[in-house]
Amino acid sequence: MATSTTPHGAFTHTPLRPFGRIVEAAGGARITDVPAEVLARWTEESRVLVLRGFDLMAKEEFATYCRRWGEVLKWEPGEVIDLVVEDNPRNYLFASGDVPFHWDGAFVEANPRYFFFQCLNATPGAGGETVFSDTTAAYRDADAELREQWAGISLTYSTEKLAHYGGLITERLVSQHPATGVPVLRFAEPLDPAVYKNPVHVQVDGFGAAATEEFLAGMAERLHRPEYCYAHDWRTGDIVIADNYALVHGRNAFSGPTNRHLQRVEVI
Ligand SMILES: [Fe+2]
Numbered sequence: 418m419a420t421s422t423t424p425h426g427a428f429t430h431t432p433l434r435p436f437g438r439i440v441e442a443a444g445g446a447r448i449t450d451v452p453a454e455v456l457a458r459w460t461e462e463s464r465v466l467v468l469r470g471f472d473l474m475a476k477e478e479f480a481t482y483c484r485r486w487g488e489v490l491k492w493e494p495g496e497v498i499d500l501v502v503e504d505n506p507r508n509y510l511f512a513s514g515d516v517p518f519h520w521d522g523a524f525v526e527a528n529p530r531y532f533f534f535q536c537l538n539a540t541p542g543a544g545g546e547t548v549f550s551d552t553t554a555a556y557r558d559a560d561a562e563l564r565e566q567w568a569g570i571s572l573t574y575s576t577e578k579l580a581h582y583g584g585l586i587t588e589r590l591v592s593q594h595p596a597t598g599v600p601v602l603r604f605a606e607p608l609d610p611a612v613y614k615n616p617v618h619v620q621v622d623g624f625g626a627a628a629t630e631e632f633l634a635g636m637a638e639r640l641h642r643p644e645y646c647y648a649h650d651w652r653t654g655d656i657v658i659a660d661n662y663a664l665v666h667g668r669n670a671f672s673g674p675t676n677r678h679l680q681r682v683e684v685i
Contacts, residue, residue, distance in 0.1 A: 457486065513675065
């Protein structure tokens with residue numbers, strides 16, 4: 418644990434495990450008290466940055482603030498997406514089950530660099546943790562043979578547009594982080610039509626069905642290993658900034674009733 422002092426106040430920095438950082442203010446701090454370049458550096462170093470004790474922003478103010486970081490991605494519903502668990506959702510993101518690993522923006526033209534959340538309401542102990550997996554660590558730990566195999570892999574993802582995204586995309590598995598240059602994995606788990614309201618089909622280019630299935634299961638198992646995963650248990654008032662290139666993310670199922678309300682903005 419370390420304390421940093423800016424001209425506007427003192428913040429306590431605590432590492433999260435196995436990666437991430439929580440920066441706490443005594444209360445009443447504003448996100449603008451810390452220059453965006455400093456927050457961006459902390460996010461780049463830690464990959465997940467949790468701000469606690471900072472005032473939440475009104476919806477418009479949230480989008481306006483995020484423009485300090487870059488271009489804000491415009492979804493059909495707007496720049497700020499309300500993530501509220503619904504009783505009868507069109508799309509699995511709004512249901513109470515788990516959300517498998519993915520990166521944000523897969524089905525849009527732009528690749529968001531960061532995503533921002535603010536938590537307007539959370540139900541402690543009801544599950545629904547957001548789980549982040551550090552693909553830079555998974556790549557780092559892979560041996561030369563596996564890295565070589567991965568380097569040749571492209572995956573095609575397809576989904577029907579039922580929410581604010583949809584379509585067909587092909588991506589190489591191994592990509593490069595735009596800021597740090599380190600290798601990252603772009604991987605999303607398939608969504609079984611029997612389980613999820615908005616299925617996603619995944620095909621490894623050049624692989625048959627059995628080889629695709631084996632590859633997908635192996636990659637999912639690897640990225641779910643505890644040494645690569647940080648699960649964020651939300652508290653009302655949390656602001657979270659995450660590196661959408663270095664990480665994939667998903668959500669644990671809720672274990673009980675919840676009225677959780679998150680707002681999310683993506684920055685390109
Ligand atoms: Fe997401």
